Amino acid sequence: MNLLSSxxxxxxxxxxxxxVPLAACAGLPAAAPRRRVQGRLRHAGIGxxxxxxxxxxxxxxxxxxxxxxxxxxxxxxxxAAAERHPGAKLxxxxxxLFRVMADEIDSVHVTTPDHMHAPIGLRALELGKHVYCQKxxxxxxxxxRAMARAARSAGVVTxxxxxxxxxxxxxSAHELFRRRPVGDIYEVHVWTDxxxxxxxxxxxxxxxxxxxxAALDWDLWLGVAxxxxxxxxxxxxxxWRGWLDFGTGAQGDMACHLMDPAVRxxxxxxxxxxxxxxPTPNGETYPLWSTxxxxxxxxxxxxxxxxxxxxxxxGRKAPQQLLDDLGIAEIPANGCLFVGTEGALFADxxxxxxxxxxxxxxDYELPQVPALNHWFVWVDACRGEGEANAxxxxxxxxxxxxxxxxxxxxxxxxxLAWDGAGMRFPARPEADALLRPTxxxxxxxx
Numbered sequence: 132m133n134l135l136s137s138x139x140x141x142x143x144x145x146x147x148x149x150x151v152p153l154a155a156c157a158g159l160p161a162a163a164p165r166r167r168v169q170g171r172l173r174h175a176g177i178g179x180x181x182x183x184x185x186x187x188x189x190x191x192x193x194x195x196x197x198x199x200x201x202x203x204x205x206x207x208x209x210x211a212a213a214e215r216h217p218g219a220k221l222x223x224x225x226x227x228l229f230r231v232m233a234d235e236i237d238s239v240h241v242t243t244p245d246h247m248h249a250p251i252g253l254r255a256l257e258l259g260k261h262v263y264c265q266k267x268x269x270x271x272x273x274x275x276r277a278m279a280r281a282a283r284s285a286g287v288v289t290x291x292x293x294x295x296x297x298x299x300x301x302x303s304a305h306e307l308f309r310r311r312p313v314g315d316i317y318e319v320h321v322w323t324d325x326x327x328x329x330x331x332x333x334x335x336x337x338x339x340x341x342x343x344x345a346a347l348d349w350d351l352w353l354g355v356a357x358x359x360x361x362x363x364x365x366x367x368x369x370x371w372r373g374w375l376d377f378g379t380g381a382q383g384d385m386a387c388h389l390m391d392p393a394v395r396x397x398x399x400x401x402x403x404x405x406x407x408x409x410p411t412p413n414g415e416t417y418p419l420w421s422t423x424x425x426x427x428x429x430x431x432x433x434x435x436x437x438x439x440x441x442x443x444x445x446g447r448k449a450p451q452q453l454l455d456d457l458g459i460a461e462i463p464a465n466g467c468l469f470v471g472t473e474g475a476l477f478a479d480x481x482x483x484x485x486x487x488x489x490x491x492x493x494d495y496e497l498p499q500v501p502a503l504n505h506w507f508v509w510v511d512a513c514r515g516e517g518e519a520n521a522x523x524x525x526x527x528x529x530x531x532x533x534x535x536x537x538x539x540x541x542x543x544x545x546x547l548a549w550d551g552a553g554m555r556f557p558a559r560p561e562a563d564a565l566l567r568p569t570x571x572x573x574x575x576x577x
Contacts, residue, residue, distance in 0.1 A: 165286030166259060167515035168237045175200035175236045177225050177251055180208030181368060182265060183242035186292065187212060189506035190240060190263070196510055199236055202228045205368065206346040223348050225251050233258050238513055241265065242292070244371045245378050247354045249274035249568070256281040256289075261513040263506070265292040266387035267379050268523065268530040272554065272566040275534070279527035290509035290519045291526035295388050295480035296395070297505035304478035306498040308396045312486055314472035315434035319393045320441050320449035324464035325381040326419065327446050332373035332380060333410075333419035337362050355570040373416045379537060380417030381444035385465065386533035392467045392478045393440055394529050397432045401551025402440075402532065407539040409445075420445025423536040434472060442536055457487040538565045 172195055176187045179201050191198050202222040203209040213221055222228040238261035241251045249269040255262050262282070268291050269275045282289045295301055326332045340360030343349045349361045356376045364370060372378035393399065402425040409421035425440040427433075443449070449468050457475050462468075466479035475487045486492035505521070512519045538556075539547055547556050556562040 163518075164288045164512070166261075167288075168261070168513050169515075170195075172196045172261075172510055172513055173199045173235060173237045175202065175228060175232060175239045176212065176219075176242075177202045177228065177239055178242035178265075179203045179212035180205060181242075182292070183240070184208070184212065186240045186242045186263065186265070186506065187216075189504070190510060191216065193507050193510045195514060200228055200232050204348045204351040206348075208368075224351055226254075229254055229258060237261060238263070238510075240292075244352075245270040245383060246356050246376065246568075249278060250355050250570075250574075252278055253281050256285045256287065259285050259287060261288045261509075262523075263290045263292065263509050264523075264526075266526070266530070267383045267533060268387075268526045270377075270379055270383070270534075271568045272531050272534050272538075274568060275527040275530045276554065279523045282523040288509065288512045288519050289523040289526070290505070290512075291387070291521045291523065291530075292505070293387050293391055293521050293526075293529075294505035296391055296521060297503040297508060298480065299500060299502040300480060300482055300484065301392060301478065302500040302502065303498050304392060304476070304484035305396055306500050307484050307486075308392075308469070308476060308478075310498075311471075312492065312495060313469060313474040313476050316397060316432055316438065316469050316471045317435040318439050318441075318470040319397070320443065320453070320468045320470070321386065321390045321393060322443035322448045322464075322466065323381055323385040323389055324446050325385050325444055326373055326417075330370050330372045330378075331365070332417045333413065334373070334416050335413060336415050337365060353571070355568070355574050357569075357571055375412060375415060375417065378417075379534060380421075382417075382421065382423070382442060382533050382536045383530075385444070386442060386536070387529055388480055389465055389467055390440075390442065390533060391529060393469070394532055395525070396469070397427075397438065398430060399427050399438070399440075399532070400528070402427050402535065402549055403437070403551075404546055404548055405535055405539045406546045407536070407543050409540065409543065411543055412540055417537070418445075418540065420447055421536070421540055422447060423539050425532070425536070458489060459487055538562050541565060 174190055174196050179187050190196055198216040198219050201212050201219045202225050204223055209221055239255045240263040241248055242265045248264055252262055252264050268278055341363040343361045352367055372384055373380055404426040406424045410418040412418055421444050423442040427438040429437055463479050466477055469476045474491060477485045486495055509519050511517050547559055550557050
């Protein structure tokens with residue numbers, strides 16, 4: 132079946148994804164890719180401004196990569212990238228890139244607003260291309276499962292852009308965690324300072340329309356999202372992240388970095404229950420802050436029954452009483468705190484892990500694990516050298532956990548039971564509608 136044939140074909144794919152348990156489509160270990168590139172990797176960049184420019188820069192620096200195509204809806208960004216890669220063919224429409232270059236590319240990176248990750252990524256996977264996709268993997272849960280299933284079916288190498296997991300702080304923190312200095316874990320707190328001025332949230336749509344810049348194809352930028360007028364500075368190039376139609380808010384953005392240690396170190400699968408204690412979205416944007424409580428089944432890393440994990444954003448952190456009890460006077464604005472039977476371990480993407488109470492662990496020797504180049508790991512895997520370390524098997528699971536928190540925002544102070552195998556909220560069918568996308572009529576979809 133051609134995954135781009137119609138809206139109906141995508142909805143069938145999303146429905147079939149709901150029948151696959153999370154552990155089957157996003158568990159560990161990942162299915163071994165069957166397709167590898169012999170020789171140099173012919174790469175196409177889709178989204179080449181902002182973080183897309185960084186992805187393009189990193190991938191192109193690999194000595195075995197040729198940049199053969201570039202695509203962006205913003206001509207200014209496209210031309211800037213073309214100056215650094217004069218031999219690449221240029222496209223404004225990703226569908227045209229795939230139509231023209233399907234036999235001339237081996238891989239793509241997808242670095243666009245969140246709402247376009249799945250449509251572009253699924254088409255690339257259908258064509259058998261290796262895919263590097265920015266986080267979160269998708270805008271909705273059903274899309275994440277569809278991406279994991281498509282990647283397994285295609286047998287290609289995939290990687291999500293959570294580059295912090297390849298850096299020294301997280302790699303060292305993981306080694307430290309494995310040594311179990313703080314005993315069995317029973318509570319985790321994850322927090323971020325976003326949005327707080329990084330992008331608009333808690334905002335309503337402004338009335339009217341502004342002239343569309345000549346360099347921007349607004350219809351292509353909207354893609355599968357509902358049509359709306361262009362407003363200067365409200366969406367493109369970066370402010371889209373807080374809007375429900377385009378982004379996934381602070382949790383979709385930062386949880387893929389900051390919740391990664393919790394999900395990976397603790398080998399978490401699907402949560403069983405979750406509850407939001409923050410404000411609800413206003414119908415246009417995510418709220419200015421949120422606190423979401425998750426409950427996960429106990430496993431070999433945990434004790435005291437189900438594991439309690441709490442997400443905080445908008446500048447909120449772990450409860451002050453807990454920090455005081457652990458003797459934590461100052462804590463970074465972003466991070467993950469594991470609370471165990473013998474103390475606590477704090478990990479963040481930017482600094483060395485810490486053990487608390489500090490006096491108890493004053494003489495503890497912290498491991499030092501060197502960094503990897505997250506992009507090179509993927510390129511090497513595409514060429515048959517090693518394996519990716521953030522494949523879509525895992526990325527779908529991590530993304531799903533984050534996005535379930537966004538669903539909970541719509542039902543504040545209500546504990547939602549989650550059936551991961553069935554991909555549904557058994558007692559809250561209204562919430563199920565938020566697990567799947569609604570695509571703009573007339574668009575060919577993946």
